[in-house]
Amino acid sequence: MGLDITWAVDWVRRSADVIAEHRVELIRLDRDIGDGDHGENLDRGFTAVVPKLDDLAAGSTPGDVLKLVAMTLISTVGGAAGPLYGTAYLKAAAAAGSESSLDGEAVARILAAARDGIVARGKAESGDKTMIDAWTPAVDAAAAAAASGADATAVLAAAADAAEAGAVATEPLVARKGRASYLGERSVGHRDPGAQSTALLLRAAADAASESTGA
Amino acid sequence: MPEVGDSSRVGLVFVSHSSKIAEGLVDLAAQMAPTVALVAAGGTDDGRIGTSFDRVTAAIVEADSGAGAVVLCDLGSAILTTETALDFLDDEQRARVVIADAPLVEGGVAAAVAAEAGDALDAVVAAARSANATSGDGGGPDAAGGPGDAGAPASAAQPEAAATTATTGGYSRRETITNHDGLHARPAAEFVKLASTFGQRVTVNGIDARSLLAIMSLGLTKGASVEIASEDPEGVAAVDALADLVQSGFGEH
Structure with missing residues (x-):
């Protein structure tokens, strides 16, 4: 069973909730190795998206929702997360196209497009201790699940599991991108806040999917 | 304007x-x-x-x-x-x-x-x-000049005996910086702007006269001697204009 507009809207609401709930934790992670604004900025961005959901035209698609998130994050999030997540949602929206229902393969393709957008924008590679270290395992797990015939809900669950593991695995890494790279070896032992927020957002996507499909 | x-x-x-x-x-x-x-x-x-x-x-x-x-x-x-x-x-x-x-x-x-x-x-x-x-180490005059700026040490090495020298295909004048704070940002910019109005390549102590940062990095203070030169036969007017500007003290006497 595919994921439709109801899932997309629910994902955004859940994203806003989970980011608000983990705002302080993300701020703390970012303060350890960055400038401390990640939780604040993402919370502002997602909080700004929620009221706009009510203005979506009838017949809107998941792609329309992703685009709405992209534009709102780009214009309201003042830190690096704005352009990075904004680009991710924008590329995801393009990959979703005008389809009204997304199956497992479509979800895997959308996640890959989002990750590719972040790489193109931020030029980070795996192992640089960035959100890519959560995204790439998620994309790989989603592709493997979709290839084995999993439905959209199972694909998102696999992606969320892999993103969480990826976020934890950033802890021993030395940061090579972003503000944390100024700390060099001192960044070791801290989890990357962008990888952590990625894990939270993908878990919200998976939760919204299992809710909407009753899985 | x-x-x-x-x-x-x-x-x-x-x-x-x-x-x-x-x-x-x-x-x-x-x-x-x-x-x-x-x-x-x-x-x-x-x-x-x-x-x-x-x-x-x-x-x-x-x-x-x-x-x-x-x-x-x-x-x-x-x-x-x-x-x-x-x-x-x-x-x-x-x-x-x-x-x-x-x-x-x-x-x-x-x-x-x-x-x-x-x-x-x-x-x-x-x-x-x-x-x-x-902004880095080892930023000599050549490095400071940037693209298209293969510094011209030849002109800097010319004889200093005369204030005005007309050598083969080249012309130069030597002047002393007279304004109180030396060639700081504003006069350096004025100098670069004037240099940019001429088509000929002119150098200041071997540095491209159109490169603001290279000129500022020379650190020319009051009393410093500068050689303004052009190897271009057409560059006499440019050298004279720039040398006159230095001589004028940029209005900062």
């Missing part, structure tokens, strides 16, 4: 996490580039530390009046925000907006002076990038 934002001039956008840094840099650069569109895009929409997609987009549109715009950025996410803003411009405008990989302050000032001199987009970008060479 051209208006500020003259459409024949390249405009500049300064993107900083801090509105004070961006606005301060506009003030600084405006001293040397009064007719260039210099636009600050600092801080977030609600005045916090950060960068704003909307502010950067609006600044680019304001700075580019047809001749293009060069954007200088501070820390990482300023570049990410600017790149995102460029993605949303129409193709025609995007083609004439360039993010210069250069230090914000030094690159910004050098770019402003080049834009004021009427340089085209690629030359303004090159001027900004010339700041990369002056």
